[in-house]
Amino acid sequence: MRSLSLLFGLVPVLGLAELALQQYFARRAPDFDDYAALGPRLLKWKRPGVPIVVAPAWAEPLVRQAVPAAFPLAEQTRADDSGFATFVEVSLLGATAPELAGFAVQRSERVGKFQISVRQNPKPDPATFDFVTAVDRGEVEIFTDLGGQRNPCQPVPRAHTQTGGLHGHVAYPRQRYDCAAGRFVGVTLIEDAAYRPHRCVMTQLPHEGSVVLRFNSVPAGTRLVGFAGFSYFLERDNETETVELGVSEAGQALGRYRAAGARGWARFELQRGGAAGSVEVNVRQLERGASDFCFALEAR
């Protein structure tokens, strides 16, 4: 009974302890001034091709707001992390980025409530050619192909951007290639199963035939690493393979990948032959009414 009485005596103490902890947690995270002070230091660490990773991830918008120049869109929406040799990690509250686990810390500096670290990818697999950037730069020829008859899709540098909003389609970019029947090809962003963004080439596919993208300046290499999928939010319930992407080089088929919405942003690899030549990406519907399909491809 005496021990029960003592136990009950802890309840008021618990009340005060909880209050003290609440005050601690409410003040623990950095404030706007801390982020502003971080900016100049972070820019000294930032190098082109070295993405910033914030841990915990929820603080990233605050770092983005404080240091916009540290977040180029192409890095922020990279296909995956494997192509990058080095990352700058901005850590707060003692967190570390799970995606950088196993990446050794090369240098580190404490800046106020933040820890800035350069972390080295032990097995970087850098891209020698980025097909998405090639489309963005206009270094591509795009056609619709119906029974072997090809019709070029015309580049349109300043179309009206269209956005689907809360439940609608992904952003349709201003710069695009208009194909027949109001369909087009352009670079946009889709989200993966963790709702992270990826920059990719969106193809709106005809019911029949296919869309072909020809890249003439792909350097020689041993393989292509691809990523493909749909907006995960829109297509995550769809287990059916609805789109097929085939790749050929110098007229030789390298392989194909079939995409299903529920798979999210999925990675695939294709081995290349010895000789370099123009690479063609052929995308077609397997089912009528497939959603906006998006892919990224890198020569590595």
Place this chain on the structure above:
Amino acid sequence: MRGVSAWLGARTDALIAGALFVGYLALLLATTSSLGFMRDEGFYFAAARAYGDWFALLWQDPVKALSSNVVDRYWTVNHEHPALVKTLFALSNRWFAAAFAQPSTSFRFPSMALSSLAVTVTFLWGRRVIGRAAGLVAALSFAFMPHVFFHAHLACFDMPVCALWLLTSYAYSRSLATRGRGSAVAVGVLFGLLLDTKHNSWIFPFALVLHFALTEGLPLLRDARSGAAWWRLLPLSWLAMLVLGPAVFYALWPWIWHDTVARLREYVAFHTGHEYYNMEFLGRTYWKPPMPLGYAWLMTLATVPLVTLALAAVGAGTAIRGEVRRLRGQEASRHRSDHVLWAVSILASYAPWLSSNTPIFGGTKHWLTAYPLLCLFAGLGFKQVTEALAGRLPQLGNVLLVGACVLVGPLVMTLHSHPFGLSAYTPVVGGAPGAATLGLNRTFWGYATQGLAPFINRSAPRRGTIYVHDTALQSFAMFQEDGRLRADLRGSLDIASSDIALYQHEPHMSRVEHQIWLDYADISPDALVAYDGVPMVWAYLRKRPSAPP
């Protein structure tokens, strides 16, 4: 002087009850202008305006107003929910709009009043069962749960249904004690109001049946076996609930006056087959079954002050000990029936989340009905704690000291949570930053737009267009009607035509931000609102090329 003292002494409980009601209502009214409008509030504002127009017509031309096509025209708005609370919003807006500085307050006022009533009833029930000080601790523990305080402001149904569930339960408890016809009628009428508030009410009878089984089941079985008139043991209030409940429900919901069966079927089908919206829990977004079975329990642990839960555990333990003593043949607590009623009400409130098919998209609001009962157990726990510590301090000092220790935390946490109540988490999960790291939902319903109002008013071009994201357009309109946002602005659901784009973070909505990035060619927010350092809502301002000189 002695007369005044005696008068006060005789009315202490009534004065405390009144002070709780007025005090809580005043606090809610004082803080409502800084709380943004939820998505659903926008829909209920629209419904209340339609119902209000019908009442105006009813006053002017009753025959016309009561014709079936006119009733349907006005009451079809938001007919997936019963009418009582929206009717109160409508009448409050009609009668009291001029009394408040902002039109929205007149819509929210009935919810605030009902929430304050719930605090008061918690005290009154606690006073009767566990004593004045413990009842007061129960009431204040309930009032100062951050999520309760948040929902208590809203022109929604969640706190009203919580209040009516509690009120009906209390009336039921009184009717069992008094066995009077009047109290049974009161239960029947209150049950009708509960039915007309929200569909949580469908579970209520099951709680009463379980309560009856646990408290009167054995005597009833004995009577039945012996051929005695067992039915005499059935509460009279059940008959009242059976007759008056549906009658009140029907009378106060004009939408079901015609095509009653079909429309009731539609009502039931809507809620039993409700769409699954997205909700983040422990880093994963759930949008279809199976839903996580631990959701309701962990969210309760993460959002209700731990000291309140600890007191409730002590109180529940006390009640269970009493039950064990009774089973051993010792005398039962004279409040056993109340303890059982509190327990089955809590269980009934959480019961839907024992199924992995029950949606979780509304967060903690779904089981708010459990909280006043939980707090009554907390009051019982408080009583137990102060009794255990008796003798170490003077009686009054003991009560005051322990009371202060167990209430100051919830009070401070609740006031600190405003106006981000949905984002408030307790130290158990590390507060808001800890919850964000764990992957618990940060915000939903689009209400955090309020925090960006100064930026929008300052930065939007004249007659500019604001992409509202998850804020309903009706809620955006209320921001303007209240004067919180500039009247010349236009709310829009189209990012591409907007001058400012808002983004309220939920993982599955990140695609909206990605659309903004592409359309605005900018991934750096121009304004951001954080709670305890955690980003909640942010905005992008479209940078237009400056005109050539």
